[in-house]
Amino acid sequence: MRVVITGATGNVGASLVRALGEDDAVTSIVGLARRHPKWQPAKTEWAAVDISTDDLADPFEGADAVVHLAWLIQPSRRSDLLWRTNVAGSRRVFDAVARAGVATIVYASSVGAYSPGPKDRRVDEDWPVMGVPTSFYSRHKAEVERSLDAFEALHPGIRVVRLRPGLLFKRAAATEQRRLFAGPFVPVSLLRRQLIPFVPDVDGLRFQALHTADVADAYRRAITRDVRGAFNLAAEPVLDPHELGRILNARPVKVSPSLLRAIVHATWRMHLQPTPSGWLDMGLNVPVMDTARARAELGWSPRFSSSEAVLELLEGMRTRAGTPTPPLDPGTSGRGRVREILTGMGRRSGF
Numbered sequence: 389m390r391v392v393i394t395g396a397t398g399n400v401g402a403s404l405v406r407a408l409g410e411d412d413a414v415t416s417i418v419g420l421a422r423r424h425p426k427w428q429p430a431k432t433e434w435a436a437v438d439i440s441t442d443d444l445a446d447p448f449e450g451a452d453a454v455v456h457l458a459w460l461i462q463p464s465r466r467s468d469l470l471w472r473t474n475v476a477g478s479r480r481v482f483d484a485v486a487r488a489g490v491a492t493i494v495y496a497s498s499v500g501a502y503s504p505g506p507k508d509r510r511v512d513e514d515w516p517v518m519g520v521p522t523s524f525y526s527r528h529k530a531e532v533e534r535s536l537d538a539f540e541a542l543h544p545g546i547r548v549v550r551l552r553p554g555l556l557f558k559r560a561a562a563t564e565q566r567r568l569f570a571g572p573f574v575p576v577s578l579l580r581r582q583l584i585p586f587v588p589d590v591d592g593l594r595f596q597a598l599h600t601a602d603v604a605d606a607y608r609r610a611i612t613r614d615v616r617g618a619f620n621l622a623a624e625p626v627l628d629p630h631e632l633g634r635i636l637n638a639r640p641v642k643v644s645p646s647l648l649r650a651i652v653h654a655t656w657r658m659h660l661q662p663t664p665s666g667w668l669d670m671g672l673n674v675p676v677m678d679t680a681r682a683r684a685e686l687g688w689s690p691r692f693s694s695s696e697a698v699l700e701l702l703e704g705m706r707t708r709a710g711t712p713t714p715p716l717d718p719g720t721s722g723r724g725r726v727r728e729i730l731t732g733m734g735r736r737s738g739f
Contacts, residue, residue, distance in 0.1 A: 390416045391611060392451040392490075394439055394481060395458030397421040397713035399561040400496065403604035404455065405429050413612045420447055420458070425713035439477035444484035453492035453611045456481050461568050464656075464664050467524060474528040475535070482539045485546065492547040494610050495536055497618070499554050499596065501529035505675025507594040512678045513552070513618040520673050523666035549610045553603045553621035554596030554677065557697040560711045561600060562704025563718040571661040589629040589640035590648055592672035596622035599692035599700070609686040620677035623690040623697065635695045645672060 391408055395401045396419030408414045409430035419425075420437040435447050439458045448454060458481075460473045478495075485493045500523065503516040519530030533550065540548050557565070566574060598621060606621050625631055629640040645668075653665040682688045692700075703709075710718040 389414050389452045389612070390418070390450055391453045391455065392418040392420065392448055393455045393457060394420045394437070395456075395496075396434075397423075397425050397427075398457065398715045399556055399558065399564060399600055400603060400607070401457050402427075402560070402711050402713055402716060403558065403600045404457070404607050405432055407601075407604040407608045408611070411608055411612065418447055418451070421714070423714040426717075427712045438473075439481055440473045444480060445488065448484050448488035448490055451488065451490045453494065454481070454485050454490050455494045455496070455607060455611065457496045459496065461525065462662055464524070464662055470524060471528065475531050478532045479535050482535065486539070486543050490546070492549070492611065493539075494549045494551065494607060495532070497533055497550045497552045498525075498529045499552055499620070499622075499674050499677055500526040500670050501533050501552060502674050502677075503530075504673035507592060507676055509676070510678035511675045513620055513681060515675055520666070520670045523670040524664075525667065526670045526674075547614070547616055549616060550618040551603070551606055551610060551621055552618055552677070553606075554598055554623075554694075556600045556603055557597055557701035558600035559700045559704035559709045560716055562701055563708060563710045564716050565701065566705050567662075567720075569663050569667070571663075573660065584636050584638045586639045586641040587629050587632045587636060588643040588648060590643050590645050590672065592645060594626055594628045594676060595671055595674070596626055596677060597694040597697050598623040598690050599697040602688075602690040602692055606682060606686060606688045609688055613686065615685050619682040619686060619688075620679045621682055621688070622677055622679050623692060623694040625694060626676055627694055627698070631695065632698070635699060
């Protein structure tokens, strides 16, 4: 089986390349990314491709499956660029899959695609997928899902799978995630349990997470098994202020959602950090997912708890962990994180 992966050098992509390299059913992997990595894993060849502009015919030729992971989170101040890559670029990928006669497309959706939902019970994959309006990430994920609905209707012979994971953490993605969401001014040397005095106790702050290696295993299973449709992915436990306080040995401190949102918005407007307040809105509003279908039909079960994934990420941030690919390499931040500062906290991608 020949598998092509868009966004193959990022958090999920790098883990999926490793997982497929160890699967006997996969004979070759084509990793597509905007920049070539310094890394050469088993069975893998690389191609420099921008899904928003480049021809996708050659990379998809002869593929048995395409996994679409490519996605931009930054620059958060360039909504036009984000839409061209995330939404229009995804449509270009789907069109190229059909033209190349690829039998399977696996799309990286997200819990963020869901409409606002309950935190006190779990929803399955039939919950509405209309996104959270104030989050560009959520809107884009939902818009691409609707494009994929149209694609499925036009091409019923192509097997379409959508994976909707919670937040994805691993040690090697720590530098990338700090850069994308926190910016250069966060003192990562302080990110250890004994130095975190409190966590914000915000109404609605209940979310799901899992280790990136576990989501890569779910992608591997979706590629190699005859399944279709959407699958929720998350590990236990559901994370809330009290669970975060427990694993971090920190005290939950009550904070109003409006105050926290105002702080996030103000610091983003002041270019002190790269994350707009829509990310907070999404986290406070997306539902808690039921993962029964993935466990039953994919035979999938996470090896890591959500708490273990969080702690691994924090340790990775503290030790400046990474992987030799452009998105994950700590060196892409520049000496003293100067390259991050020069991006204007979300004005340019910077890596």
